[in-house]
Amino acid sequence: MENTGQKKIVLCLTGASGIAYGLKTAQRLLEAGARVCAVASDGAIEVAEIEDGQNLLESLEKIGVESIYTERDFRAPPASGSAKFDAVVVAPCSMNTLGKIANAIADNLIVRAAEVALKERRRLIVVPRETPYSTTHLRNMLSLSEAGAIVLPASPAFYFKPSCIGDLTDFIAARILSLLDIQQDFIREWGK
Numbered sequence: 001m002e003n004t005g006q007k008k009i010v011l012c013l014t015g016a017s018g019i020a021y022g023l024k025t026a027q028r029l030l031e032a033g034a035r036v037c038a039v040a041s042d043g044a045i046e047v048a049e050i051e052d053g054q055n056l057l058e059s060l061e062k063i064g065v066e067s068i069y070t071e072r073d074f075r076a077p078p079a080s081g082s083a084k085f086d087a088v089v090v091a092p093c094s095m096n097t098l099g100k101i102a103n104a105i106a107d108n109l110i111v112r113a114a115e116v117a118l119k120e121r122r123r124l125i126v127v128p129r130e131t132p133y134s135t136t137h138l139r140n141m142l143s144l145s146e147a148g149a150i151v152l153p154a155s156p157a158f159y160f161k162p163s164c165i166g167d168l169t170d171f172i173a174a175r176i177l178s179l180l181d182i183q184q185d186f187i188r189e190w191g192k
């Protein structure tokens with residue numbers, strides 16, 4: 001990716017339920033003019049197939065994501081701090097990936113990209129999805145928060161009267177864009 005002044009975001013999708021959160025985030029980032037580099041884990045590809053009967057890599061391509069990698073593509077740009085991405089978002093984030101990021105077990109491109117964000121002091125947003133949480137999950141989230149990551153649970157609000165799944169995924173995408181300092185107008189700010 002060339003440096004065009006646009007925000008460059010690594011968006012990682014892992015094998016938690018709610019692949020739609022990641023796809024909606026990709027769509028909204030692109031609509032806002034950001035450049036998106038997506039990485040899908042094997043788990044995410046499997047869950048997308050089970051949840052929506054879709055081929056995740058094809059869905060990302062259809063949305064217009066220009067760079068798409070699998071978790072084994074260790075030679076891809078997000079593996080290195082020298083590639084100047086502004087932020088890494090993991091949405092949805094499985095407890096498996098969350099635990100690996102919290103403990104610096106960089107055995108795939110997603111955990112490596114997250115680790116790069118932490119070591120380079122760039123923004124890292126993880127969107128965990130599990131219920132209930134075990135004490136270990138909560139400890140891992142605390143470790144990540146202490147390391148500088150933002151833990152943004154897949155917990156959409158209901159005060160804005162969502163009428164469909166798309167409204168719920170938009171709520172989470174809006175919170176992510178806002179934390180990336182990217183203007184969004186698809187969810188009204190409270191009080192406006």
Ligand SMILES: Cc1cc2nc3c(=O)[nH]c(=O)nc-3n(C[C@H](O)[C@H](O)[C@H](O)COP(=O)(O)O)c2cc1C
Pocket residue numbers: 013014015016017041042043044046047050051093094095096097098129130
């Ligand atoms: C249909 C389905 C739904 C799943 N949902 C979740 C979930 O919500 N949260 C979670 O942490 N793991 C969930 N898992 C388990 C993960 O996919 C599994 O732990 C996998 O190893 C995660 O790998 P990854 O972190 O590399 O994507 C689910 C698995 C399947 C098949």
